[in-house]
Amino acid sequence: MSKQTAVRHREIGLSDEQVLDMYRTMILARALDERMWLLNRAGKLPFVVSCKGQEGAQVGLAFALDPTRDYVAPYYRDLGVVLRFGQTARDVMLSGFAKREDPNSGGRQMPGHFGSRKNRILTGSSPVSTQIPHAVGMALAARMRNERLVTYTSFGEGSSNQGDFHEACNFAGVQKLPVIFFCENNLYAISVPLARQVGCERIAQRAEGYGFPGVTIDGNDVLAVYEAARTAVNRALDGLGPTLIEVLTYRINPHSSDDDDRVYRSREEVDEAKQRDAIVTFGAYLRSTGVLTADKEQALLRDVEQVVDEATAYAEQAPYAEPQEALGHVYAQ
């Protein structure tokens, strides 16, 4: 890597500490994801859904947001985003094991159904795209309250076919609301490839119909995603309205622990995608700039492993909810 590109992150205003923090968040998301997958295969977690391959895009986007100011309505793969917004490894594992202390749902929802008020993460569900109008509604409410912030919502390319995506984008465009629509285009909606999901070339093209910008970014280019997100955030904060950011990424794992992707894509394709994985390429970039030294990397990996070990042990031993707690929180008490 040339000297010029070696300082790319500094040129776009990111410090060495910030890019290391980004990398650590990516590594933590990956480590949690891989551990949960392993725990599923070991029969300890009944279901997991994976972010593997998408961490770089998620973290690049999330670092352009302000976790003390903004709100997020993430979809189920957004582990990188919720970690940035303050969820801990322990929170994630408590959710995986469906334990009482799980801050997302007290063990009521599957893993990946994020939500915690203190982290400004809106509670999510399984029907796809329903969160998109919620993010728009939060942006509307914030504007009515004269709060200067942005709301973020994410979804896959398949979900961009839902009416809720269209209805929410349309209204956000009409009202010029401060919303970041983040489409994590990982090329597959479970088994159905992009070409069978949409007739257009790029999901970002859809933004034109709603009257706001849409951009397509290489999701493995963490810094490019960060830059696009920062542009969108500034635009939103300046009252200019929403932006649709599409990242081209890849889901390395099957859709979920219950899926078998061998029937719909080749191993060669998956192996090839692994070479472009942002964990690999961003790590190489950081090493080439000297930001990530061998010592730092070893310490980081050791630390993350320890955090994941601790979180797993804690969550595994944590108590379940009492059975009759299923009756609570239907209505305000």
Added chain:
Amino acid sequence: MAVKLFIDAIRDALVYEMRQDDSVFVLGEDVGLRGGVFRVTQGMIDEFGASRVIDMPLAESAIVGVAIGAAAYGLKPVAEIQFADFIMPAVNQIISEAAKMRYRSNGDWSCPLVIRAPFGGGVHGALYHSQSVEALFYHIPGLKVVVPSTAADAKGLLIAALRDPDPVLYFEHKGLYRLIKDEVPDGEHVVPIGKAAVRREGTDITVITYGLMVHYVLEAAEELAHAGISTHVLDLRSLLPLDRDAIIEAARRTGKVLIVHEDNKTGGVGAEVSAMIAEEALYDLDAPIARLCGPDIPAMPFSPTMEKFYMLNPAKIADAMRTLAAF
């Protein structure tokens, strides 16, 4: 206290609450300059501005979905669905989202949202401007469903709904808008959700009903009184939750129960009311529980002959009441 039309009482409640709580706002199709297709929100945009009386694009799921986001944020949206028949595109948002936000977040998030929707027939509204949809939502824990039948209740239940910490569906019978007027308390007036109202005291038969049918039943009861039949009339007002105690009490009062609703019979609210009585007051009954409801057809036709066939009226209700009284 002033005599007001049902429709004006609804607007009264909205204006009263919006004046004292700046977190309340309305959003829906044509609610702004047009004041709603029925004029419920007439003039409100002049007082509260376009930012609190929001004309929404024609997309019901966004109306409710955006309202849910605003409610989660801490505001109190009143989403107007122009006709209850058109609530269907928003059902996913209502059932999967609004009803479950508190539960699925273990009490961390909530959704203090009100959805208003005109429902009901007999107004030449045909299949898609006449439906009663309450039974669809009645089944869903996490929601509340209210159906006022008087102007006073229209105001009091709407204010209660606006102050409720959970999502409330407020179904207003469009046939009542300008048909009914009664004394409406000025200013503060709250009718608690979950409380039925006895509209007429009686000793021979009990009729349990809600919405426009309350008025038809009262008319029929008056007619039967001339024949010496004394009718006890319970207006449910809240369908979810139902006022179980009031239902059981009303059933025991006479031992003969007729449930009347405009909605079609199968799986309607009357089925649950009937089951409640069977569970708790079977041995107090002197006759099988009777139901008089709309026929089990998809919706009421446009043709006046077929519409009239669908709709209940005081005469049909009086017949059913006489049959029950004679049992």
